[in-house]
Amino acid sequence: MINSNSDQVLFSVNDLQGGYGDIQILNGVTIKVPDQSIVTIVGPNGAGKSTILKAIYKIADVTSGSVTLNKNGVITNVLATKPHNLSSIGVGYVPQIENIFPALSIEENLEVGFVNFENNNLETIKDDIYQRYPDLKIKAKDRAGTLSGGQRQMLAMARALMSSPRILLLDEPSAGLAPALVDQLFEELVKINKSGVTILMVEQNARRALAISDYGYVLDMGKNRHEGAGASMVDDPEIVGIYLGKK
Amino acid sequence: MSDLIQYTFNGLVVGSIFAIAAVGISLLYSVLRLVNFAAGDFLTLGAFLTYFLSVTLELNFFFSIVVSMLAGMGISWFLELVLWRNLRRNKAGTLALFLVATGVALMLRPIIQFLFGTETRKFNIDILKTYDFLGARIAHTQLLVLIFASASILVIALFISKARIGKDMRAYANNPGLAAVSGINVDRVVLATWLISGALGSLAGVFQGLVQGQFNNSMGESLLLSFFAAVVLGTIGDAYGALVGGLLLGLFMELSQLSFFFGGVPSNYKPVVAFATLVLVLLFKPEGIFGYRGRKV
Numbered sequence: 264m265i266n267s268n269s270d271q272v273l274f275s276v277n278d279l280q281g282g283y284g285d286i287q288i289l290n291g292v293t294i295k296v297p298d299q300s301i302v303t304i305v306g307p308n309g310a311g312k313s314t315i316l317k318a319i320y321k322i323a324d325v326t327s328g329s330v331t332l333n334k335n336g337v338i339t340n341v342l343a344t345k346p347h348n349l350s351s352i353g354v355g356y357v358p359q360i361e362n363i364f365p366a367l368s369i370e371e372n373l374e375v376g377f378v379n380f381e382n383n384n385l386e387t388i389k390d391d392i393y394q395r396y397p398d399l400k401i402k403a404k405d406r407a408g409t410l411s412g413g414q415r416q417m418l419a420m421a422r423a424l425m426s427s428p429r430i431l432l433l434d435e436p437s438a439g440l441a442p443a444l445v446d447q448l449f450e451e452l453v454k455i456n457k458s459g460v461t462i463l464m465v466e467q468n469a470r471r472a473l474a475i476s477d478y479g480y481v482l483d484m485g486k487n488r489h490e491g492a493g494a495s496m497v498d499d500p501e502i503v504g505i506y507l508g509k510k
Numbered sequence: 511m512s513d514l515i516q517y518t519f520n521g522l523v524v525g526s527i528f529a530i531a532a533v534g535i536s537l538l539y540s541v542l543r544l545v546n547f548a549a550g551d552f553l554t555l556g557a558f559l560t561y562f563l564s565v566t567l568e569l570n571f572f573f574s575i576v577v578s579m580l581a582g583m584g585i586s587w588f589l590e591l592v593l594w595r596n597l598r599r600n601k602a603g604t605l606a607l608f609l610v611a612t613g614v615a616l617m618l619r620p621i622i623q624f625l626f627g628t629e630t631r632k633f634n635i636d637i638l639k640t641y642d643f644l645g646a647r648i649a650h651t652q653l654l655v656l657i658f659a660s661a662s663i664l665v666i667a668l669f670i671s672k673a674r675i676g677k678d679m680r681a682y683a684n685n686p687g688l689a690a691v692s693g694i695n696v697d698r699v700v701l702a703t704w705l706i707s708g709a710l711g712s713l714a715g716v717f718q719g720l721v722q723g724q725f726n727n728s729m730g731e732s733l734l735l736s737f738f739a740a741v742v743l744g745t746i747g748d749a750y751g752a753l754v755g756g757l758l759l760g761l762f763m764e765l766s767q768l769s770f771f772f773g774g775v776p777s778n779y780k781p782v783v784a785f786a787t788l789v790l791v792l793l794f795k796p797e798g799i800f801g802y803r804g805r806k807v
């Protein structure tokens with residue numbers, strides 16, 4: 264369906280440094296996300312995982328380094344792009360917290376996520392999303408603030424998908440989900456990925472996330488510490504010992 | 511009975527004007543956290559500019575209103591560019607923004623005076639023509655205002671609930687951080703908010719001038735308290751709430767003159783009724799009629 268070339272890097276973070284004002288959090292982070300892949304960043308609390316994504320959206324400051332999107336040879340300097348224009352070049356983001364509009368209806372949450380480009384059709388995409396998330400369709404007219412934690416996370420993801428992203432940046436998609444929902448979420452992510460969406464996620468649930476990932480990075484103190492094929496990292500005794508904890 | 515009809519009608523007329531002014535104030539607050547104390551003077555400006563165009567220059571009345579609305583939009587946008595945008599960039603808080611808005615009001619007043627004089631004005635419309643409706647006297651101008659104001663309210667409500675930019679505005683008001691990273695064009699939202707507030711200010715000013723029959727350059731500021739009472743009544747920052755709050759307050763202020771209400775409040779005490787409403791709401795239902803406790807405004 265999609266002409267996939269897994270060697271081509273779709274999205275890359277290159278030697279990124281930055282933080283919040285004078286506080287430096289990122290000390291040179293490099294992440295390569297091949298087209299059509301799932302890449303996961305793990306690491307201890309406070310390592311700067313969320314800060315990488317926030318820097319891309321100008322919520323955190325960047326002092327040096329670059330972020331590049333390479334869509335079939337069309338290269339965009341992501342850091343020079345206004346955050347609200349990133350959706351229209353194919354980058355979607357689901358923040359870790361406060362990732363829905365509670366006062367709007369579920370349907371409106373989806374509609375404001377829609378970005379009109381490349382002949383996208385709002386109704387078609389909305390139908391697709393409702394098919395993927397039937398629970399959201401049932402509650403379409405309800406205020407999003409009435410949703411449960413799991414449903415909110417679902418809505419946040421669905422909202423990001425409304426812009427037909429080439430790559431989704433997810434910050435702790437499984438945070439706060441009941442164990443049964445965590446399984447469902449990771450299955451869902453694999454499906455989304457299979458439909459042609461590249462995924463870069465930050466996850467606490469490292470073992471589960473790496474298991475479905477093509478590639479993983481361990482971040483510590485704002486720096487790359489380890490990297491490797493996702494499944495292999497789960498078996499690496501050193502990484503398991505230090506970063507993933509005992510089973 | 512005819513009194514009840516009379517005051518209910520008056521209340522709807524006054525309330526629909528409150529609604530239009532209040533929704534502009536409410537949108538500005540919800541999107542930009544700006545308590546716009548200059549809102550009243552935008553009404554005055556709209557009324558005087560329309561007077562100038564339609565009476566002094568003898569241009570078509572409707573055309574004059576449209577030009578005044580465009581002027582309100584233009585001035586609002588100009589102030590956004592030279593003032594508000596930079597204040598927000600400097601992370602000015604709500605109090606700072608409020609003080610600057612008060613300053614804008616204090617500057618607008620002498621400008622209006624300088625441009626249009628201090629005399630009392632009236633539009634070139636027969637204000638004496640009245641209709642009889644079940645014993646109530648209904649002025650031609652009141653009827654016109656009620657019809658056009660109701661239509662405007664309908665358009666505003668539809669715009670906010672159905673138009674994409676209306677949804678974007680509500681989304682931004684609800685969670686600005688998420689709006690900025692989810693593809694909502696924040697610059698467009700801010701622009702739309704100023705344009706709407708500017709246009710509605712002028713429109714409400716013309717309506718108010720029509721209903722009063724004659725007006726001077728303190729018309730708008732004298733209504734400011736009522737507008738804010740309407741905004742608070744309808745839940746601060748809730749646009750639909752402001753529409754309903756405006757209508758309710760207008761009705762309440764007029765009906766309070768009926769004798770069953772403590773023998774009837776004298777009409778020159780109407781601002782007191784507005785103020786009492788504001789205080790009572792803040793005391794007993796601070797979240798307003800459409801709010802729910804714990805809600806972030």
Ligand SMILES: Nc1ncnc2c1ncn2[C@@H]1O[C@H](COP(=O)(O)OP(=O)(O)OP(=O)(O)O)[C@@H](O)[C@H]1O
Binds near residue numbers: 313
């Ligand atoms: N707005 C902010 N201002 C100042 N420091 C911040 C801010 N946000 C986060 N930090 C600090 O930056 C560091 C990295 O935070 P970040 O949220 O990126 O960590 P994380 O790896 O995502 O951790 P977690 O697993 O807890 O989500 C932390 O020490 C945090 O306290």
Ligand SMILES: [Mg+2]
Binds near residue numbers: 314
């Ligand atoms: Mg985090």
